[in-house]
Amino acid sequence: MDFLSGFLTRFLAQLQSPTLGFLIGGMVIAAVNSQLQIPDAIYKFVVFMLLMKVGLSGGIAIRGSNLTEMLLPAVFALVTGIVIVFIGRYTLAKLPNVKTVDAIATAGLFGAVSGSTMAAALTLLEEQGMEYEAWAAALYPFMDIPALVSAIVLASIYVSKQKHSDMADESLSKHESLSKQPVAAGDYPSKPEYPTTRQEYLSQQRGSANQGVEIWPIIKESLQGSALSALLLGLALGLLTRPESVFQSFYEPLFRGLLSILMLVMGMEATARLGELRKVAQWYAVYAFIAPLLHGLIAFGLGMIAHVVTGFSLGGVVILAVIASSSSDISGPPTLRAGIPSANPSAYIGSSTAVGTPVAIALGIPLYIGLAQALMGG
């Protein structure tokens, strides 16, 4: 009871935090059809600045620290990333009106990490005076990449299985040899108006789709994405050079303000994408609401094990929970689009942007901070 009332008080206080205020402000402003726009160049630059700052401060702080401590949390991050995808594969994908590839892609996006959500959590942790390991932000790729890789691999296995059974059907009915009419196969819509040459390409492609999925290109693409690149570049510069002066005169003081602008964009975006979410099965909305909280709690639990075993800080546990709770907004979508091309982006981007991210920021972050504070108090 005490825990709950303490949590609720803190939660209501959080609603007044500027971070959340700007998020909600953005949602409202888009809902009333305001013409206000944050130019794309500014959005991209803000994201770069935030991840650079997080990377630099991590890199600077890591210099002296003992990185073996990072081992267990990193393993837990990796496990969480993979587990999230399998949860989605065996819950969301089984629901009515939900296509399997769409569900796998959605789970992959929810397993991947949002740098913006993480930045919001770091700010709130600092406001609450809660300490965390300098390297905690470096857990990001350990969850992000495995989640994306798992989703793409699972989807490829599923698609190639589908095709096998389709082909079996086709040869059974022997349509192919009898007619030049193209045959609609699997999830692909039939498009008879295409010239026949197309069909040859398609069959070719189908033939080759049976081979295994290569994992390294997916990892490489994730690392090359603009979000992870900026974070890793920041980490490297923090570690290898002496950027303290520029960090303290530029990246650090601008952090909060730029975050407020990013929250505004994310709020506007959430409203704008609601329409896309509406076009897909309602189960996506349900998943997008529950999953971030559940994923965060799983990671929180694993983090607590590390807390007990290796002394991982409670602040660090919160960060682990938040990156699990978050869903990727920058690098994840294009990676999935290329890796699972047959999945409908409206399903996964809609779920993540319109519901998942606001839930992770507005409910998830305060929840995990509240939990940690209650545990500290206890």
Place this chain on the structure above:
Amino acid sequence: MDFLSGFLTRFLAQLQSPTLGFLIGGMVIAAVNSQLQIPDAIYKFVVFMLLMKVGLSGGIAIRGSNLTEMLLPAVFALVTGIVIVFIGRYTLAKLPNVKTVDAIATAGLFGAVSGSTMAAALTLLEEQGMEYEAWAAALYPFMDIPALVSAIVLASIYVSKQKHSDMADESLSKHESLSKQPVAAGDYPSKPEYPTTRQEYLSQQRGSANQGVEIWPIIKESLQGSALSALLLGLALGLLTRPESVFQSFYEPLFRGLLSILMLVMGMEATARLGELRKVAQWYAVYAFIAPLLHGLIAFGLGMIAHVVTGFSLGGVVILAVIASSSSDISGPPTLRAGIPSANPSAYIGSSTAVGTPVAIALGIPLYIGLAQALMGG
């Protein structure tokens, strides 16, 4: 005499204020055909930042204050906005070579408010250590919206009256029933090369144009404009959340610098639009020079009434005068373009940007500050 010499001294000092310096610098740099450009994304972001800052600081300060004080100044703002349009309607519109709709639109733009000019005034007031009510910036919409609405309504009434008399003429001459040749009507240039179907649309449209003007859509469009949206969002966030930290670490310290960049853009823009102003009747240049000063003085007078009656600060009076003196640069033009489509934008944008705004900033602001200081000293 003392007043005048004091005023002149202050006025010359203002010419060295960086705000004005950047404005004039921009005019010069554009006049010498420099390739220097401030990218559009930066311009939009700067405007957002300034209005957000003005909104946030207003919202934060309003929290504890007694808003009934705002009543009288708000009414005066509204009255000024409408009066400005009527002045334009019965002076500028009566001048030779000035088309009535163009004049009404110009008066509407001069009645509406420029957030940038207001931001410049707030900076100068702070430099002079002159106090003003925290909510003074919230007077903006009370003048802006009524001015735009009045202009659009006046123009619609005028246009629909014109059409009535045109139609009367047309049926008198019975041309319509005798020939399929399109007839040039009203202000519209004749374009006989258009296919006949077009003419049917046109007649249809003319028929429906007689109905009354709906006011709510105009108000809505004003509120949705990017400038007012940013200001109101800032106000709301300032009122309802606790953005002090982000305000003090970001919006406040960047304000002056961003303003200097905006002034540069406005200066460059003034020179660039001069050509457009030259294309229209010279009376626009005369109006654009006199009107800002006159409008400001009217508002200054009304503000003084509030000063005496309800203790409205002299700083507040200056702000009221400046927003009257200013003409809208961001949201006004597209609103007028949509609301009074037959008006020539070169007339109103040229007048406002090339002459009105520089006059309001370079002469208006120092004038009203000088007046207020002289009154304080007295």
Place this chain on the structure above:
Amino acid sequence: MDFLSGFLTRFLAQLQSPTLGFLIGGMVIAAVNSQLQIPDAIYKFVVFMLLMKVGLSGGIAIRGSNLTEMLLPAVFALVTGIVIVFIGRYTLAKLPNVKTVDAIATAGLFGAVSGSTMAAALTLLEEQGMEYEAWAAALYPFMDIPALVSAIVLASIYVSKQKHSDMADESLSKHESLSKQPVAAGDYPSKPEYPTTRQEYLSQQRGSANQGVEIWPIIKESLQGSALSALLLGLALGLLTRPESVFQSFYEPLFRGLLSILMLVMGMEATARLGELRKVAQWYAVYAFIAPLLHGLIAFGLGMIAHVVTGFSLGGVVILAVIASSSSDISGPPTLRAGIPSANPSAYIGSSTAVGTPVAIALGIPLYIGLAQALMGG
């Protein structure tokens, strides 16, 4: 020996300076094909901010100073700019597989000045606590413009001489009167598929190319370029207005951070242009490596003369050396493209961006600072 070891120690320390770190980080990030992008609007704005800051601080500081001191360094800057072009004309242009116009254009670009490199040097000088004259940045145009003008004039003379001898050849062979077939002339590739009318234009053009080169348009174009415009605007505003408040609250504190972003862009750009450099003769790479260091040393030597004769500070000597060492990245390329249209931009932009600029920043700046410190110590 002592000098050398001291220099090497300092040089290695510089490698950890954030300025250099960001440059190298950018090179690496582009080499691994990262998707990270700094939007063009941000890049342009950063350049503007840096040059404005350099200009403003110069302008503010010049106010009280004795500008006759500037005379000798300005003359040396001018001499260096011209000498660099002639060096290129009589070394690079004589090498095998190097086209003369390409070489002249490359030398012009290396003679011209990079504001970004200069900004990096100013930061490093401040980090080292080394003093320099406030007006030193104002030496920029004195080297930049003469270098560009010399290159364009030399190239025009060369091209028109070529044409004379071509024409002589042509009339000798009397091909023209015998056939309507177009004749490939000079460096121009033959394009027989062009309609005949084209050829008339070409001959016309060739006829008129023999006249002298007008110098004033080249100077004007240089001054109108966005880099010099921003610098000169800053200087003027610093001199004529009182921008201290906005300078200290905005331009000055953001300087280092923005520079770090610019270095990142320049690093990425260096890698991206490497491919272009590969397409041209290898001698360009050799020139681009040696020239910046040599040019800097020449200017350093001239600067030392001014140091001895008029007391020009050693910091000022370093700045003179750095602007000689730098090659123009913003205004130079378009000016040369317009002024020497027949030169291959891959040659000069590739040389400058991919090799020249990194060498000037990473080796040149530490070298001249090291030299100056050794001389001070001595």
Place this chain on the structure above:
Amino acid sequence: MTQKASKLVIVTEKLLLKKIAKIIDEAGATGYTVVDAGGKGSRNVRSSGQPSVGDTYSNVKFEVLTPNRDMAVKIADEVAAQFFDDYSGISYVCDVMEVLHAHSF
């Protein structure tokens, strides 16, 4: 296999983007493509107060593939009737087009 089509091009002020998109939709076209454009014409009206010293274009160019010339002309007429008295704009049609691949045409 492929299908003949007309291509309607409309260049006009950016301000009208949404309104013209609506007309195209309502006329039953299967889609449209739009790009930012600059330009010069006889009117040359810049419809916004947006800085012209900036780096953005203030026109848009619509391209609409229609199954027949009539639909193209209908859209163009509607757009011209509603806007070309007051706004800058031009529209033209290009007849010989073959759609090779499309999701709906």
Place this chain on the structure above:
Amino acid sequence: MTQKASKLVIVTEKLLLKKIAKIIDEAGATGYTVVDAGGKGSRNVRSSGQPSVGDTYSNVKFEVLTPNRDMAVKIADEVAAQFFDDYSGISYVCDVMEVLHAHSF
């Protein structure tokens, strides 16, 4: 003097920019031109998580001049086969084109 050509137009998701450029190159076209485009079609898929509230278009429009209709169709077929099952896109060809001046054609 001038030379007849076909013009192939492909409008599709920006994400595919590099991949389509590669197909065009490999088909032996002498070049291509590409512009950012917005648009609406039957699918209307936005393929990136990039803010749609921003100010950028998420399609690209390729224009490829080919010496004959066959090369244009070949490129279009290849692009459709590889991508149009999963991505938004349309392609069409315009036959009567005359190249006036080109460095290689």
Place this chain on the structure above:
Amino acid sequence: MTQKASKLVIVTEKLLLKKIAKIIDEAGATGYTVVDAGGKGSRNVRSSGQPSVGDTYSNVKFEVLTPNRDMAVKIADEVAAQFFDDYSGISYVCDVMEVLHAHSF
């Protein structure tokens, strides 16, 4: 009602924007439309020192409607003569165009 026209398309380096606009104006065309474009050709020269790692295109594409083919060819010849020896560029003409609505044509 409508009027036949030629459409001249010129794709070239952005640097030449103003100069080409001037040529078009002087040739007596009633206007032109211009868009930012990227592309690849045989020369592929990037004419500015502007970061190629940025997000902007460095070509422009002009489209000029001319009342007849001659004016189009005249403009293209002039542009090619003045610039195509030294700058990247291509120009082509599309003959069958019908202008539906225009303020001056």
